[in-house]
Amino acid sequence: MKILDTVALTQNLPDLGLYKGQVGTIIEVYEPTVFEVEFVDLNGKTYAVETLEASQLMQLYYAPLPQTA
Numbered sequence: 631m632k633i634l635d636t637v638a639l640t641q642n643l644p645d646l647g648l649y650k651g652q653v654g655t656i657i658e659v660y661e662p663t664v665f666e667v668e669f670v671d672l673n674g675k676t677y678a679v680e681t682l683e684a685s686q687l688m689q690l691y692y693a694p695l696p697q698t699a
Contacts, residue, residue, distance in 0.1 A: 631656055637687040639665060646680055653690065654678075 631637065642649045642674040648669065649682045658666035670676050 631659075631665060631684060631687065631689050633657065633659060636690045636692075638666075638690055639682075639686060640688050641686055643680075644687070646678065647679065648678055 633656055636655055639648055639652050639654075652669060654667040654669040656665045656667045657679070660666065660681065664681060665684070665687065666679060666681050666690050667687070668676055669678040669680075686696060
């Protein structure tokens with residue numbers, strides 16, 4: 631995953647007020663598996679910015695993926 635990729639949470643994080651399925655955007659990469667993710671509502675207002683592990687995220691795709699062997 632890289633900066634500006636769209637991701638979704640794969641687990642609930644109730645202490646942060648975030649829940650599985652919420653969608654965010656990677657805004658910083660700290661390590662290959664550690665990312666700062668911004669969560670924005672439908673009005674464009676940021677409601678959370680959190681540092682998360684790759685294991686807590688799923689990358690979302692808006693186009694067909696290339697075939698893999």
